[in-house]
Amino acid sequence: MTLLRNRLWLVTLTALIALFVVNWILQPNLVTPNVLKSNLTVFLPIVLVAIGQTYVVLGGDIDLSVGSVVALVNVVTVSVIAALGGGPGGVMLGMGAGLLTGALCGMVNGLLISGLRFQPIVTTFATGIIFGGLALLVLPTAGLPVPAEYWRTYGGYALGLPVVLWIFIGALIAIAIISRRAFFKHLSAAGGQRTAAFQTGLKVGQIRIMAYVLCGLFAAVAALCLTGETASGDPLMGRMLALSSISAVVLGGTALSGGSGSAFGSVLGALVLGMIGNVIFFAGLPFDYQTLIQGLITLLALAGGVLVSRR
Amino acid sequence: MNRATLLLTNPLVLATLSILALLAVGETLSPGFARGDQIIRLLTVSAILGMVAAGQSLVVIGGREGIDLSVGAMISLGAVLAGNVMAGSDGGIVPAILVAGGATFVVGLVNGLGVTFLRIPPLVMTLGMTGVVQGGLIVLSRGIPSGNAAPSLMSFVNRPLLLGVPGILWLWALVGIAMWFLLRRTQLGYAIYAMGSNERAAELTGLPVRLIRTLLYGLSGLMAGITGVVVIGYTGNSFVSVGDQYVLPSVIAVVIGGISLAGGSGNYFGVMLGAIALTLLQSVLITLQMEFWGRQLIFGGVLLLLMLLYGRTKQLRV
Numbered sequence: 001m002t003l004l005r006n007r008l009w010l011v012t013l014t015a016l017i018a019l020f021v022v023n024w025i026l027q028p029n030l031v032t033p034n035v036l037k038s039n040l041t042v043f044l045p046i047v048l049v050a051i052g053q054t055y056v057v058l059g060g061d062i063d064l065s066v067g068s069v070v071a072l073v074n075v076v077t078v079s080v081i082a083a084l085g086g087g088p089g090g091v092m093l094g095m096g097a098g099l100l101t102g103a104l105c106g107m108v109n110g111l112l113i114s115g116l117r118f119q120p121i122v123t124t125f126a127t128g129i130i131f132g133g134l135a136l137l138v139l140p141t142a143g144l145p146v147p148a149e150y151w152r153t154y155g156g157y158a159l160g161l162p163v164v165l166w167i168f169i170g171a172l173i174a175i176a177i178i179s180r181r182a183f184f185k186h187l188s189a190a191g192g193q194r195t196a197a198f199q200t201g202l203k204v205g206q207i208r209i210m211a212y213v214l215c216g217l218f219a220a221v222a223a224l225c226l227t228g229e230t231a232s233g234d235p236l237m238g239r240m241l242a243l244s245s246i247s248a249v250v251l252g253g254t255a256l257s258g259g260s261g262s263a264f265g266s267v268l269g270a271l272v273l274g275m276i277g278n279v280i281f282f283a284g285l286p287f288d289y290q291t292l293i294q295g296l297i298t299l300l301a302l303a304g305g306v307l308v309s310r311r
Numbered sequence: 312m313n314r315a316t317l318l319l320t321n322p323l324v325l326a327t328l329s330i331l332a333l334l335a336v337g338e339t340l341s342p343g344f345a346r347g348d349q350i351i352r353l354l355t356v357s358a359i360l361g362m363v364a365a366g367q368s369l370v371v372i373g374g375r376e377g378i379d380l381s382v383g384a385m386i387s388l389g390a391v392l393a394g395n396v397m398a399g400s401d402g403g404i405v406p407a408i409l410v411a412g413g414a415t416f417v418v419g420l421v422n423g424l425g426v427t428f429l430r431i432p433p434l435v436m437t438l439g440m441t442g443v444v445q446g447g448l449i450v451l452s453r454g455i456p457s458g459n460a461a462p463s464l465m466s467f468v469n470r471p472l473l474l475g476v477p478g479i480l481w482l483w484a485l486v487g488i489a490m491w492f493l494l495r496r497t498q499l500g501y502a503i504y505a506m507g508s509n510e511r512a513a514e515l516t517g518l519p520v521r522l523i524r525t526l527l528y529g530l531s532g533l534m535a536g537i538t539g540v541v542v543i544g545y546t547g548n549s550f551v552s553v554g555d556q557y558v559l560p561s562v563i564a565v566v567i568g569g570i571s572l573a574g575g576s577g578n579y580f581g582v583m584l585g586a587i588a589l590t591l592l593q594s595v596l597i598t599l600q601m602e603f604w605g606r607q608l609i610f611g612g613v614l615l616l617l618m619l620l621y622g623r624t625k626q627l628r629v
Contacts, residue, residue, distance in 0.1 A: 062434070118618050119572050121378065121434050122562065126614040129559060133607030140604070243438045256432050288453055292446030299439040303429045 008253030008305060009265035012272055019275035026282035037162045041155070041229060043274040044164055045070070045222040049241050050248035050266040051175055052218025055211040057249050058184075060191035060258030061113060061120040063212065065128035066219045066245055069105045070238035072131045073098040073223035075139035078146055078233035086147040098227075099220045105131055106216020110209030128242070135235040142234040146227060154228025167225065171218075175263040178214075187211055192259025247298050248273055250305040273298065322569025322577075325620070326584035329567075333591040340598050351477065353590055355468065358483035359545060361586035362538045363557050364564040365486055366419075366531030368582050370433070371565050372494070373527045374507030374574025381422060381437040382535040382561055384444035385415045386554025389539020391448055394458015394549040401463045411536045418444060419532020423525030433528075448551040457550075460543045468544035479541060483583075486534075490579035503527065508575025559610065564589050566617050 024030045030039075049066050056063045077098035084090030109127055112118045156163055178184055189197040190204045198204045219241075226237060246256075251269030254261025276297050280290050337344035363382050370377040389411035396410045397403030418440065425436040472478035494500035506513035506520045514520050535554070543549045567585030570577030592613070596606045 064434075112615070116619065118615075121376065122566070122572055122614065123618065125559070125562070126611045126618070128611075129607050129614070130611035133604040133611065136602075136604035136607070140602075240442075243435075243442065246435055247439070250435070256435065288450050289446075291449050292443065295439070295442035295444075295446040299425075299436075299443055302435060302439055303425060303431060306429055306431050 008251075009262065009268055012251050012253065012265065012268045016268055016272050016275060019272060019279055023275055023278050023282060026279065037164060039274070039278070040162070040168060041164050043271055044168060045226045045229075045238075046241065046244050046248065046274065047168070047267050047270040048171055048218050048222035048225065049238075049245040050252070050270040051171060051263045052215035052222075053245040053249050054252070054254055054261060054263040054266040055178075055187060056215045057246075057254050057256060058191045058258060058261055059187050059208045059211040060194060061208060061211070062124065062246065062256070063106075063109060063215050064121065064124040064242045065105065065109060065131055066215065067238040067241040068128040068131035068135065069102055069216055069219040070223040070226065070241055071135040071235055072105065072138070073102045073220045074227050074237050075135045075144075075233045075235050076101045077224060077227055078144045079138055081146055081150075082144050088149070091147060091150055095224055098224055099217060102216040102218075102220025102223065103213050104216070105219075106213040107209065109216070110212030113212070114205045114208040132235075139233045139235050142232065142236070144233040146231055151228050151231040154225065164225070167221075171221075172264075172267070175267075179262065179264075183207065183210065188259055191257075244273055244298075245270075247302055250302050253305070256306070272301070276301075322567065322581045323584060326567055326569075326581060326588050329588045330584065330591060333588065333595050337591065337595045337598060340595070344594075344598065351471075351475075351480070353594060354480055354483075354587065355477060355545070356594075357583075357587040357590040358479050359538060359541055360557060360560050360564060360590060361483055361583050362486055362541065363535050363561045364568075364582050364586055365490055365579060366534030367561045367565050368490070368568070368570055368577070368579055369503065369527045370531045371570050371572060372507050372574055372577060373503050373524055375426075375510060375524070376433055376572075377426075377507075377524075377527070377574055378433050378562065378572075379419075379422065379437050379528065379531045379535075380434065380558055380562075381418070381440040381444060382531065382538075383554040383556070383558035384441045384448070385418060385532050385535035386539040386542055386557055387448055387549070387551055388418070388444050388554075389415050389536035390543040390549035390553050391452050391458060391539075391551065392536075393540040394460065394543045395452075397458070397461045397464070399459035399461060401461045404461050404464055407461075408537065408540055411540050412533050413536075415536025415539070416529050416533040419535075420525055420529040422532065423528030426528060427521040427524045445551065452551055458543065458548060460547050464540070464544040465547060468541055479544075482541075487579060487583055494578060499523065504575055506575075559614075560586075560589055560593075563610070563614050563617070566614065 029035055049070065053063055053066060077094045080097040081090050081094035084093055105127070109124055112123050112127070113120050154163055158166055186197070186202050186207050189202060190207050194204060223238070230237070248269035249261070249266045250256060251272055252261065252265025252267070254265060277294060280293050285293060334345045343349065363386060367379055367382060370379045392414055393407035393411040397407040422437055422440050425431045426433050467478040470477060473481060494503065502513065502518050502523055506518060506523060510520060539554060542553055546553070564582055564585040566572065567588055568577060568579070568581030568583070570582065593606070596609060
C-alpha cells in the first residue's frame with residue numbers, strides 16, 4: 001500500500017492494460033485501425049471532461065455542472081451554426097460560441113464559489129440545473145442537424161491519422177503544457193493547504209476561478225466532439241458526465257481533498273471506465289444487467305481508488 | 312444588522328413569509344388556489360417531499376459534507392419493491408413496507424459504510440450508489456412499470472382519514488414529532504449535532520461517530536424507501552425513475568429549512584416549512600403555465616439565492 005501511495009495511476013495503467021487484453025480476447029478484431037478509432041471516438045468526450053474536472057478537484061473544489069455545460073455548449077453551437085446558414089464561417093463561429101459558453105459557465109461557477117464563498121458541491125449542483133434549463137430554452141427538443149462537413153471532418157482523417165487521434169494528442173500536449181506552468185503548482189498549493197497558500201501571497205481566489213474556467217473549456221471541447229458524433233443538438237446530452245468524470249479523476253489518483261494528482265492519471269481513469277463498459281458489453285451479459293454491473297464496478301473502483309490514495 | 316434584517320434572515324420567518332406570499336400569488340392568479348381541499352392536496356405533495364427531506368436533514372446535520380443524492384433512486388426502489396410485493400392487495404401492505412424499508416435501509420447503511428470506513432466523499436458515494444440502484448431496478452423490473460398499490464394504501468394517501476385530513480398528513484406530523492424527539496430529546500440527537508459541528512471533539516468525548524454516521528445514512532435510505540411506498544400509494548403504480556424528481560427538492564427543502572450544509576445546526580420544523588414552500592412554488596409555476604426550463608431556472612436560482620442568504624462558508628476570504 002505504501003508503495004502505491006500517490007502512484008495510483010500505475011495501478012490504473014495496469015488495470016487498463018488488463019482490460020485491454022480481456023477486451024481483445026472477447027473481441028478479436030479490437031486491434032484494427034477502424035475499431036480502435038471508433039473506441040477512441042466513444043471515449044474522447046469523457047477523457048476531455050475528466051481532464052477539466054482534474055484541475056477543479058486539484059484546487060480542492062468539485063464541478064457537478066459539467067454534464068449540463070456539455071449540453072448547453074452543444075445546443076448553443078448547433079443553434080449558432082444553423083442561424084448562420086451552415087457555411088464554413090458559420091461552423092467556426094458556432095464552435096467559437098460554444099467554447100465561449102463553456103468558459104463563461106466555468107467563470108460563473110468560479111465566481112460564485114471563490115468570490116462569494118459558496119459551497120462548491122451544492123453550488124455546481126444548482127448551476128448545473130440552471131445550465132440544463134438554459135439548454136432546454138435554447139433548444140427545447142433534440143434535433144437541428146449540423147452540416148455534413150462537421151461530422152465528416154470529425155470522423156475523418158488528417159495527415160494520415162484520424163482526427164479524433166489528433167484531438168487526443170492535442171489534449172495530452174495541453175495537459176503537458178499546463179502541468180509545467182506555475183499555475184499548476186499554485187493550484188495544487190491552493191487545494192492542499194489553502195490558508196498557507198493564501199498567506200504566502202498566492203492569489204488563491206483567481207487560481208480557483210481559472211481552474212473552473214479551464215474545466216468549462218475542456219467540457220466545451222468535449223461537447224464539440226460529441227456534436228461531431230451525434231451530428232445534431234440534444235439539450236439532455238451528457239447527463240452522466242459529472243459522475244463519470246469524477247470517477248475518472250479518482251481512478252487517476254487525484255485526491256478528492258485536493259492538492260495532489262495529475263490530469264494524465266485522469267485520462268487513464270477515463271479510458272479504464274470506457275474499457276469496463278466495452279468488456280461488459282462484449283462479455284455477452286444480458287442487457288438488463290449491464291447498467292448494474294457497470295455501476296457496481298465503478299463504485300468498487302472508487303472505493304479502491306480512495307483507499308489506495310488515502311493519506 | 313438591524314432587527315428587521317435579522318428577522319428576515321431567520322429561515323423559519325422567511326419560509327413562513329414565502330408560503331403566505333405564494334398562497335396570495337396563487338389565489339390572485341387562479342381563484343380557488345388557496346381553497347381548503349386544494350391546500351390539503353398541496354400538503355399531501357409536500358408531505359411526500361418532507362418525508363425524504365427528513366432523512367436528508369439527518370445526513371446533513373451529521374456533518375462532514377453529508378449529503379444523500381441516492382434518495383431518488385431509493386424512492387424508486389421502495390416504490391417498485393412495494394408495488395410488486397403488495398400487487399394490489401391490502402394484505403400485502405405490511406410486507407411491502409417491511410421489504411421496501413428493509414432494502415433501502417440496508418442500501419443506506421452501505422452508503423454509510425462507504426462514507427465512514429472507506430472515507431469516500433458522501434457526494435461521490437451516494438451518486439455512485441444511485442447508478443447501482445438504478446441498474447438493480449432495471450434488472451428487477453426489466454424497465455417496465457410494474458406493481459400496483461393496494462386500495463387501502465391509496466385511500467390512506469388520497470382520502471380523508473380523520474377530521475377531514477388524509478392519513479399521509481397525520482403520518483407526516485408523526486414524522487415531525489419523531490424527528491423533534493430524536494434530535495432534541497435523545498442522547499443520539501445531541502451526538503448528531505456534536506459530530507456535525509466538531510467531529511474531532513465528538514470523537515474525543517468517546518462518541519461512536521462512525522457508527523452514528525453509518526446509521527444516519529441507513530435512516531436516510533429508510534425514509535426514502537417509506538416515501539417510495541407513499542409515492543406508489545399516491546400515483547397507483549411505479550416505474551424505475553419515479554423518485555428522480557425528489558433529489559434536488561429534498562436538498563433545497565433542507566437548505567430553505569435553515570439547516571447549514573456545513574452540518575451541526577438546524578431543525579426539522581424549518582424543513583417541513585421548506586417542503587411546503589417549495590411545493591407551493593412548484594404549484595404556482597405550473598399555474599403560470601411556465602415551461603420545464605423556466606421552472607429549472609427558478610429552482611436553481613432559488614437555491615443560489617438561499618446560499619447567498621445563509622449558505623456561505625465562514626472561511627478566510629481567499
